Amino acid sequence: MRKSFVLSLAATALLAAAPPALAAAPDVQAGVTLAASGAQRVLTLTVTAKDPVGIAKVEAVLRTKDGTSFQTVSDFVRSSGTDADGVWTASYRSDIENHPGTITADVTVVNHDGESTVRPVSYNDCYPTTIEATSTPERLDLDHPAAHITGRLLARRASDEEPVPVPGATLNVVPNKTVTTAEDGTFALDLRGRVQTTISFPAAGRYCRAPYKDMRFTVDQSEVTLTARKTAPSPLPVGTPVVVSGTVTRTRADGTTVPVEGISVRLTPTIGNRSVVATTAADGTYSISFVPQGTGNWNVYAEGSIYTVQSPALWGDVLVQDKTPTFSPLTVTPSPVARTRPVDITATVSRTAVDGTRTPLWGEEVFLEFSSDGKTGWTTLDELRVRDGKVYATIDADRNGYVRLRYAGDTATKPGTSEARFLDVRTGTEFTHFNAAPEPISPGGRLTVSGELLRLPGTSWIPAGSGTPITIQFRADGSTAWTTMGTTTTDKNGVFRKTFTASKSGTWRATYAGSATYTPAASGTDNVRVGRRTAFAKGFNVTPEPVRRRATATAAGKLLRYAGGWRPAARGTKVELQFRPSGSSAWKYFGYAWTNADGTFRLAFSAPADGTWRAVYAGSATYLPATSGTDYVDVR
Template identity: 35%
Template structure:
């Protein structure tokens, strides 16, 4: 119990007025029940006789009641009690015993214990307490000064301790009694007087129960002028570990003294760390010094381990002489770094209304990040972005997106976003430009006649189409004609022809050797290259 601002409890004095207590039985049987022993003791009477009343029930009947008195409870008995049935029967009755107290030899707390035995041999041992002491009072209390602070804490107390032994007799001085207030104390003189100085005072003057004297106290309220504390602190180290991070904080606590700031030593502070549990169950702090104590120069260090990011503050408690406070150190970000490896967009030149496939792996400082939501975003200008697709990473951190909608009808920028979580920071990949072009195809390709006689004419023809919102002829487009002689692996470009408005093209050659003919539209800024159909011609 704190000595400041709290009333001194006089529990023994209350017990002396006859409050009873029931101790656990040495042998519990259902044959004896509802047993209760109480005491009545008038501390101011001349006879100073304690009366003990026992109430109990037994279906077989109580055949014997004995009693003893101890002082204190763990001492050997110093007196025997003789109980007599005064009301009821031995199956439901009241027994009483008396004791002539001896305050000279057995002052203070006394324990009376009754032992009940029933006809079947079961026993029960209820108990009751009484306190034998003379009533004391603390009078004529004076103290000065009545207003103190941490720089002027000394208080001088004086007064008298008086004792009343009997109701019809006046108070008399209590000589030799110990009186305390805070860390100061004195023994009373022959007149019961005391005087002493406490360098660490309290709000009351106390006489504890001692010898034949009961305990008592007197109020001595003080006005305490508290000085403000100034706490400064900073995070000086954050060392990441596989489990979280070790954090070190250094700071200082000063008080605003009359001559300026003064260090506060021996003050126990509290580290308040509210961990960020967004998206995860609360993760308690692992270990560390959460209650650092200031040194002689007011400085302190706190080192502790945490598993998640959180908000950090140092709490300075208020004391008898000082105000409390706190310093907010803000959020400590322990999020780990994530990255996307092997990011691939295919194809990089995308056919109009084609399918764009995006693949990659989400990994963090400690390996693959599994089960994480990732999204694919699209922008026509690299500034305004919309979500095109969503996915969740696999056990190995992999993901794949397929985009095939209106976004693949136009050029644009693509990127992958990971929103992050309580353990990992968010990330967005650099924009990647995807060029969308209209697809093309050559149909009806044919080299004829075949076979053909050497030196005769051979015509190569076909039709070029382009694919926009529908299939259209490809007019005025250059188509390259290639020839590969039989037995050769080399293609040779032999002509470039323009397509007609219908997309058809043709070119006549003089047949000279066996071989394969091929046509190809090689694409442009707006169109993808076509397929490359071939036709073999036998020259005789």
């Protein structure tokens, strides 16, 4: 005797209470079950209905998923209860061959008042399926990286029948593969790079969705050996790429070393850059290029995979010349400079970073270089040490040309040079024996300025020769500006002279503007006092003499001025009395007196000690100073 089995099919309205109707409609619940035995597939609809006036009619219309009706079930029989509260059932055969898949039974229940309730109930009319699958080998590794999966898809038409193969079915294999079953329901595929997978069969036609088939694989991971080699100059100019290359290998059980293909190698700089990844080729080689953003380190390692263990990281460094030497313009003093004379050269040197920040050099060497044309043939004149960003050099000038500073660079700073500065070397010139006379001098007097201009063509000074233009300049007392008073030329001995009319006190000098061959020059200065002459008349005297200590002594004299002839100084002219004690060389102020209308003056005082006395007139804007004769007084 065959055993039958009953399937409880999913129903959207099964055991669900109907919502209250607007009118007095029956309260309906519906469900469906399947009994499959042999070739018989019988479906039973069970309807539970309640209505106070009693149930008059129950029927159901079957439709497919697309809404097409294909059968009406009307032979419902009340199997229990009453018309007002009972259970009605009806059985019918499945039409799975023609209408497989989701079927909806729209159950209609009508009461004796003609009020009705429609309750849909759905079920999936299909054959249950099962996936069988196994894989080989038992353990995966780099030598056996693919899992060979074989299996079959089976369907059970009835509980008392053996499952049958499902041909032509498409199965999904995680992550993104599909496989189609053969006529006997079998399938086979190779899966690489996975430690697990899931095989699934979605519902198709008369076949139900199969339960997922989960599979896990045992993988033996291999250790790998990473090599790395940096290809780049050191130090490295900014913007220059660095290439790191190498191999990834492993050692087999038999001791042989073989390359590993498809391994991700990751390089990470410690400054600025993001990681860069490359994949090993068939020969196990890789190559990674990156542009470092500054001096720092990098590390590289082979990432782990399903078949390999992550390698230890290898480290390297890179020195980037990301700073630029910055030179101030060279200062050359004097310029032009006399040949064989020393010339001072100064400048500042700093490092400029990419962000514009400047830092003075300290302790580094720079080279002072010379070139005759400023373009080629640079030779080193001196090696200089930078102190707090400053460079000083003194050289003996011997020829025209160009000078510059050169910094050789270091691990952080690029090489660089300053702008070239022209070194203007000429034959030296110099004034000697410069004089303005007479001095002092009266207004309107004839003042002669003279001197000699020399040249240094070799190691000895010689006269400048005739015809060299000389400029005579004057700076009045109290002023800072020089005024050109006239010009003259040298004679064959380099001597020059020029006569002027004296008008005011001040300082005189001579200048030579220089030429393409000779350096400019300026003489020393000579201050000349201009004013009317003054003098003390003979007979300045201190009386009595000798004199007792602290007794009264009197100094007397007469001050004269020249105005077409010698005349007494005006009343009220101040005259100072000075004293120099015996044994001393210093004059000391002792007092003053005012002149009378006849230019005479007198000053009484207490005699302090033995010594010499004199009278001094300091002068004014109009009159020149004067000093009297001296008088020694013996104090007892």
